[in-house]
Amino acid sequence: MTQKKQKVKEQFHLFLTKKRLKATLQRNLILDAFVDLDRPTHMDELYLILRSKHSHIGHATVYRALRLFAAAGIAREFSLGDGLTRYELAGHGKRHDYLVCSDCGTVTEFDNSSIEERQLAVARSMGFTVEALKIELRGVCSRCLTQSG
Amino acid sequence: MTQKKQKVKEQFHLFLTKKRLKATLQRNLILDAFVDLDRPTHMDELYLILRSKHSHIGHATVYRALRLFAAAGIAREFSLGDGLTRYELAGHGKRHDYLVCSDCGTVTEFDNSSIEERQLAVARSMGFTVEALKIELRGVCSRCLTQSG
DNA sequence: AATACAATGACATCCACTTTCATTGAAGAC
DNA sequence: GTCTTCAATGAAAGTGGATGTCATTGTATT
Ligand SMILES: [Mn+2]
Ligand SMILES: [Mn+2]
Ligand SMILES: [Zn+2]
Ligand SMILES: [Zn+2]
Numbered sequence: 001m002t003q004k005k006q007k008v009k010e011q012f013h014l015f016l017t018k019k020r021l022k023a024t025l026q027r028n029l030i031l032d033a034f035v036d037l038d039r040p041t042h043m044d045e046l047y048l049i050l051r052s053k054h055s056h057i058g059h060a061t062v063y064r065a066l067r068l069f070a071a072a073g074i075a076r077e078f079s080l081g082d083g084l085t086r087y088e089l090a091g092h093g094k095r096h097d098y099l100v101c102s103d104c105g106t107v108t109e110f111d112n113s114s115i116e117e118r119q120l121a122v123a124r125s126m127g128f129t130v131e132a133l134k135i136e137l138r139g140v141c142s143r144c145l146t147q148s149g
Numbered sequence: 150m151t152q153k154k155q156k157v158k159e160q161f162h163l164f165l166t167k168k169r170l171k172a173t174l175q176r177n178l179i180l181d182a183f184v185d186l187d188r189p190t191h192m193d194e195l196y197l198i199l200r201s202k203h204s205h206i207g208h209a210t211v212y213r214a215l216r217l218f219a220a221a222g223i224a225r226e227f228s229l230g231d232g233l234t235r236y237e238l239a240g241h242g243k244r245h246d247y248l249v250c251s252d253c254g255t256v257t258e259f260d261n262s263s264i265e266e267r268q269l270a271v272a273r274s275m276g277f278t279v280e281a282l283k284i285e286l287r288g289v290c291s292r293c294l295t296q297s298g
Numbered sequence: 299a300a301t302a303c304a305a306t307g308a309c310a311t312c313c314a315c316t317t318t319c320a321t322t323g324a325a326g327a328c
Numbered sequence: 329g330t331c332t333t334c335a336a337t338g339a340a341a342g343t344g345g346a347t348g349t350c351a352t353t354g355t356a357t358t
Contacts, residue, residue, distance in 0.1 A: 022324050022335055043315085058338035063315065079230045083314055083345090171304055171355050192345085207307040212346065232314085232345060 005035045008074055008089070015072035029054055030065040034075070040088040040098065040107040080107070154184045157223055157238070164221035178203055179214040183224070189237040189247065189256040229256070 012031060016023050033049050034041065047062050066087050069075035076090040080098065088109065098107050161180060165172050182198050183190065196211050215236050218224035225239040229247065237258065247256050 020325095020335085024324070024336060026337070056338090060316075060339085061337060064336085081228045083232070085315080169304085169356095173305060173355075175306075205307090209308085209347075210306060213305085234346075 005032075008035055012069070012072055012074055015074075021068075026057055026061050027065050027068070029057065030062055031069065031074075034066070034069065034087070035089065038089075040078075040086050040109065042084040042086045044084070154181075157184055161218070161221055161223055164223075170217075175206055175210050176214050176217070178206065179211055180218065180223075183215070183218065183236070184238065187238075189227075189235050189258065191233040191235045193233070 050057050070077045075087040199206050219226045224236040
């Protein structure tokens with residue numbers, strides 16, 4: 001277990017204790033999956049990961065857990081153009097830039113406090129083909145670019 | 150009728166003719182309301198405006214009309230954090246910055262091709278209290294700021 | 299006019315998400 | 329360890345924005 005994971009789990013249990021909420025098996029499993037994935041995600045992705053190992057977990061429980069993580073300050077809730085509610089590990093400031101692959105849909109974080117031109121340069125250096133300038137930078141990620149040609 | 154409105158209506162009718170689609174009373178009413186409002190909006194807002202004058206319009210028709218405007222290149226579809234699909238008049242480039250008032254929900258356009266610091270300065274000069282830096286700048290608009298204190 | 303077929307609108311359905319509620323189970327009291 | 333309490337779970341129902349269905353209406357062409 002990484003240092004970061006340990007810290008997050010401690011923070012969560014402190015929150016639960018303070019609020020007189022309960023540390024259930026499901027909440028621990030969901031938090032583990034969320035921290036282990038280590039990139040912005042959403043309910044359905046986590047649900048599939050969890051179901052593959054623990055087939056008894058309900059989808060409502062995953063939704064509720066993610067909201068709880070946000071309430072605990074462990075996760076940050078955000079949203080892109082699609083209908084999905086997304087979550088990422090919290091605690092990295094006010095800037096939230098995402099590279100959204102229009103091919104595979106993968107969301108990559110891209111925090112950079114310098115100016116626009118610099119943001120574009122970094123995006124390109126990550127193999128991202130920028131199509132439009134928005135908080136969500138949409139394009140094709142390096143993996144998809146390699147696979148298709 | 151403004152120059153801009155005239156042009157938009159011509160563009161729409163050209164599109165309809167090309168595609169062998171029909172210029173209906175409803176489509177004209179919806180386009181008028183959309184252009185007259187002159188700021189980013191969504192189906193429900195337009196529906197209320199339209200129903201107040203023309204009580205026989207169906208909500209599905211408004212949804213379909215807005216999608217059609219986007220297909221015609223007249224409108225641009227986008228989305229903010231809430232569940233609503235928004236539309237704005239198209240034709241002002243790739244940059245799309247919005248000031249979203251966290252109090253009244255009004256969306257204001259804020260297109261600026263210079264760097265971040267400059268964006269923040271412009272936002273402030275418009276009376277907007279910036280809370281976080283994202284494509285959607287959330288804060289309080291000048292109107293709400295005046296009303297509350 | 300008459301015809302062809304796109305558009306409308308009431309209604310049903312979809313999908314992400316939330317709520318409900320009977321049952322389960324975590325944690326403090328003893 | 330057992331008891332007691334009440335939060336948590338999960339299956340199922342509900343919600344809300346958006347879209348599909350289809351009988352009827354309306355537009356544009358002949
Ligand atoms: Mn972020
Ligand atoms: Mn714009
Ligand atoms: Zn990709
Ligand atoms: Zn406001």
